[in-house]
Amino acid sequence: RYQRRVHGIQLMEAPKKMKAVLRKDEIGKDISVEEIPVPVPAKNEVLIKVMASPCNPSDFYMAIGAYGVPGKKPKPPVVPGLEGSGLIVGVGEGVSKDLIGKKIGMICESFDFISYYGNWAQYTVKRLEDIYVVKDQSMSFEDICYLYVNPMTVMIMWHIIETAKHTGVIQTAASSSLGRSLYRLCKKKGIPTINIVRRPEHVKIYEELGSTCTLNQTDSDFEAKLNAAIEKIKPTVCFDAVVGDLAGTIIKAMPPYSHYYCYGGLSGKPIPNVEMVDLLFKRKEIKGLWLSEQLPKIPKDKVIEDLDFISSDIATPTSCFKQNIVKKYLLEDFQKVLAEYSKAVSYTHLRAHETSLHLVCRLLLEKKKK
DSSP states (O other): OOSOOSOEEOOSOOOSEEEEEEEOSSSSSSEEEEEEEOOOOOTTEEEEEEEEBOOOHHHHHHHTTOSSOTTTSOOSSBBOOSEEEEEEEEEETTSOGGGTTOEEEEEOOTTOGGGOBOSSBSEEEEEGGGEEEOSOTTSOHHHHTTSSHHHHHHHHHHHHHHHHTOOOEEESSTTSHHHHHHHHHHHHHTOOEEEEESSHHHHHHHHHHTOSOEEETTSTTHHHHHHHHHHHHOOOEEEESSOHHHHHHHHHHSOTTOEEEEOOOTTOOOOOOOOHHHHHTSOOEEEEOOHHHHGGGSOHHHHHHHHHHHHHHHTSTTOSSOOOOOEEEEGGGHHHHHHHHHHTBOSSOBOSSOOTTOOOOOEEEEOOOO
């Protein structure tokens, strides 16, 4: 499965064996670091020496076998790790040798879960359309490794806002790294936001960021505050990563012709109390937003344009997308990553980014230095 029997042109030295996190069952009970063959790039593919890979909610669920739906889940054995950064060390047929030695960001084959080959490994292979050669080759691997999942999701959200001419936004799970990036981008673009969090300290953080409308969903008067904020700002789009009762409350309160997008389900619950009147007569729309499905639909040149914007933004003092890395792990210590992540899991919250330091925690997997 892992040693492809095709011809690849490898120009930089690479071993025949490598270490990788391997899930060998359907439910994540049999998962460990194994020694497997280094993959060989096929036509239009590159071999990458992985330097860093973050742990996102999707990675956590992939590791425990809970990501995706029947028919779209990868069949074991699976190497987790949706995105990452690395160095191109080999190329397959049809790929320019000039790419050898380039720093790149990468994402797994979008929506092709059956052949899922992740980045929690010392080496990986990727198709040309699933890598991004950063313009600034001095950019750190730590910054490159998170260019795709959260930032590109935010960019898709922004294109929705821009295309539909939405003049106000509601977002839940606003204290997450994605939520903060969306808030900062909307603020730069002059779009007001209603930012919903679930802890008093998160309200304070948003106030320090300059927000004039941050609501704590656990407050007894939350619904009244939400209705007042909607009456003032009149948002017509919502991006929700929580779902459950909160989603039903938001959809009911939003103006006619509003659009609601679900991009996560931290509550673990369905959307209740959605009334026919809202959908039929008030023309409110409920949709899903899944990066793995949306990204392949975007022309490659537009993806590169967005990634150029994201990577250049990270270098600025007022960055929308810059992440504060507070924890790092070696590849061999991936179980500590999963344990750290599981501590943050509850029916109302799944984010490893929130710590007592109020910093964005990116759990990185790094190859042990020799």
